[in-house]
Amino acid sequence: MPRADEVRPSLDRAEVLAFEAANFPHWVRWYERLDASTLVARDGEGRLVGALLFRGPVEATIYTPLLGPMAGTIGAVGVAGDAQGRGVGSAMVAQASELLRDAGTHACHIGWTVREDFYGRLGYAPWRRYLMSHRPLGGPR
Secondary structure (H helix, E strand, C coil), rough: CCCCECHHHHHHHHHHHHHHHHHHHHHHHHHHCCCCCCEEEECCCCCCCEEEEEECCCCCCCCCCCCCCCEEEEEEEECCHHCCCCCCHHHHHHHHHHHHHHCCCEEEECCCCCCCHHHHCCCCCCCCCCCCCCCCCCCCC
């Protein structure tokens, strides 16, 4: 079973950013911000196989006015393709949830997910749903 560890910012930051760029390039900007903690998972050889961001409590999320001041957040949960299906993501989300709980978080928000079943296995339930849509701007309608 892979182990999950909090990142030591000065030692692991470049490795985490490289992992995200290779596996989840659309999340790199969130990992670059440095306004959340990062949790990583490593395989038996020490290779980074997963990462997520978490923050809280106290002003951790834009939903604090709705969830209360002791809210936390988890996001950008990603596992390398060759490590998926082995419980890595579940272990990371469970560990982050425990760290947030131990820090005093009363409610945890996980945003922008399409994997409700995955989070449901860990006790999370949908709070709100949004329909994402887009259209080109400019030109004829």
